[in-house]
Amino acid sequence: MTTADAPAEPPVDPYALDREGLEAYVAGLGEPGYRARQLHAWLVRGVDDPHAMTDLPKTLRARLAERFAPSRPELVAHSVADHGHTHKLLLRFSDGEAIETVLMLYPKRATVCISTQAGCALGCPFCATGQAGFRRQLTAGEVVRQVVVADAALRSGAIGGEDLPDGAPDHVTNVVYMGMGEPLANLAATLTSVNWLHDPEGFNLSARSITVSTVGLVPGIEQLTGLGLPLTLAVSLHAATDELRDQLVPINQTHPLAELEQAVRGYRAATNRRVSIEWCLIGDVNDDDRQADELGRIAVRWRSHVNVIPMNPTPGVKWREPTAERLKRFVSRVRERGAEVTVRDTRGRDADAACGQLLAAYTLDTGSRLPAAVAAADRVDALRRRPEATT
Numbered sequence: 001m002t003t004a005d006a007p008a009e010p011p012v013d014p015y016a017l018d019r020e021g022l023e024a025y026v027a028g029l030g031e032p033g034y035r036a037r038q039l040h041a042w043l044v045r046g047v048d049d050p051h052a053m054t055d056l057p058k059t060l061r062a063r064l065a066e067r068f069a070p071s072r073p074e075l076v077a078h079s080v081a082d083h084g085h086t087h088k089l090l091l092r093f094s095d096g097e098a099i100e101t102v103l104m105l106y107p108k109r110a111t112v113c114i115s116t117q118a119g120c121a122l123g124c125p126f127c128a129t130g131q132a133g134f135r136r137q138l139t140a141g142e143v144v145r146q147v148v149v150a151d152a153a154l155r156s157g158a159i160g161g162e163d164l165p166d167g168a169p170d171h172v173t174n175v176v177y178m179g180m181g182e183p184l185a186n187l188a189a190t191l192t193s194v195n196w197l198h199d200p201e202g203f204n205l206s207a208r209s210i211t212v213s214t215v216g217l218v219p220g221i222e223q224l225t226g227l228g229l230p231l232t233l234a235v236s237l238h239a240a241t242d243e244l245r246d247q248l249v250p251i252n253q254t255h256p257l258a259e260l261e262q263a264v265r266g267y268r269a270a271t272n273r274r275v276s277i278e279w280c281l282i283g284d285v286n287d288d289d290r291q292a293d294e295l296g297r298i299a300v301r302w303r304s305h306v307n308v309i310p311m312n313p314t315p316g317v318k319w320r321e322p323t324a325e326r327l328k329r330f331v332s333r334v335r336e337r338g339a340e341v342t343v344r345d346t347r348g349r350d351a352d353a354a355c356g357q358l359l360a361a362y363t364l365d366t367g368s369r370l371p372a373a374v375a376a377a378d379r380v381d382a383l384r385r386r387p388e389a390t391t
């Protein structure tokens with residue numbers, strides 16, 4: 001390649017462009033539209049090396065190879081749990097940032113839990129990712145590539161040198177945006193990646209099999225509502241009073257429960273989809289009767305199903321899962337208020353399962369409590385010592 005031929009624009013990760021984006025990109029190279037469809041089909045099959053795209057002319061393959069950035073992530077850590085049914089991957093991108101992706105296998109279902117940010121700025125004190133702080137947004141390509149890695153593993157029947165169990169599906173069937181970061185704080189990348197997943201010529205997932213989770217970023221929910229796509233929206237509530245939620249989910253100080261409720265109602269009305277509630281149950285923090293009663297009332301008003309997830313121990317955080325008795329009592333009280341509630345299996349408990357934990361184990365001194373977690377824990381302890389915090 002001569003200097004005169006060299007592309008002036010910065011290298012591009014093709015997965016950062018959805019089908020329309022690829023069409024525009026290929027048209028910009030002066031190529032006909034069907035070349036974009038061929039390129040897209042290779043990418044969906046996990047092939048990102050233009051030299052391997054044998055139905056493209058050699059000249060185009062060479063031009064794409066000059067222009068595509070080396071964006072394939074490297075698998076730097078891998079933990080396996082649940083007899084091979086849960087695979088937690090630490091993927092590192094070319095700038096050294098590492099994020100977590102989890103592949104969970106069920107009969108006839110393969111769910112990938114993906115990350116949207118390296119770290120997170122929202123600072124929930126029970127969350128290992130929040131404790132590590134925000135480092136950068138993931139690009140749409142980096143979000144899509146997590147699904148590509150999982151899909152390739154399912155097709156080949158192995159990942160990181162480990163065979164997948166017999167009967168595992170040969171493709172990804174469900175995607176949940178519940179890994180590191182807040183997906184609605186990186187909305188552009190989230191939406192481009194949703195396009196890849198939902199596109200019938202892409203990963204062909206129904207909107208219902210894609211779950212976007214949020215801790216309650218109201219402007220993001222409103223933007224998602226405007227799109228009218230019937231994605232499953234999951235709100236990570238974790239506290240049912242503003243007083244406690246201000247501590248456990250600090251974004252609540254900006255968008256309190258009443259505002260969140262309005263946004264949830266708007267989403268439900270626009271998409272006709274139920275919004276689910278996620279509740280990380282933390283022993284002696286949010287497992288008391290008052291929280292259970294308020295949660296039950298909220299779930300009935302929102303017409304939401306509640307998923308209770310007993311907390312995983314997190315490095316640097318003193319809180320722990322509730323006792324079996326407290327868990328049972330909490331769930332019964334939520335049900336007594338008329339809400340539907342399920343205790344979610346704690347997938348990968350032996351695989352550093354909670355979001356951010358594999359990274360925490362990889363980069364932090366395990367067992368050292370972090371200042372933000374210590375301060376928040378002290379504030380919650382003070383709240384709970386007040387007489388109205390009934391148990």
Ligand code: SF4
Nearest residue numbers: 120123124127130181
């Ligand atoms: S729980 Fe979610 S929003 Fe809160 S700090 Fe962790 S990753 Fe961020």
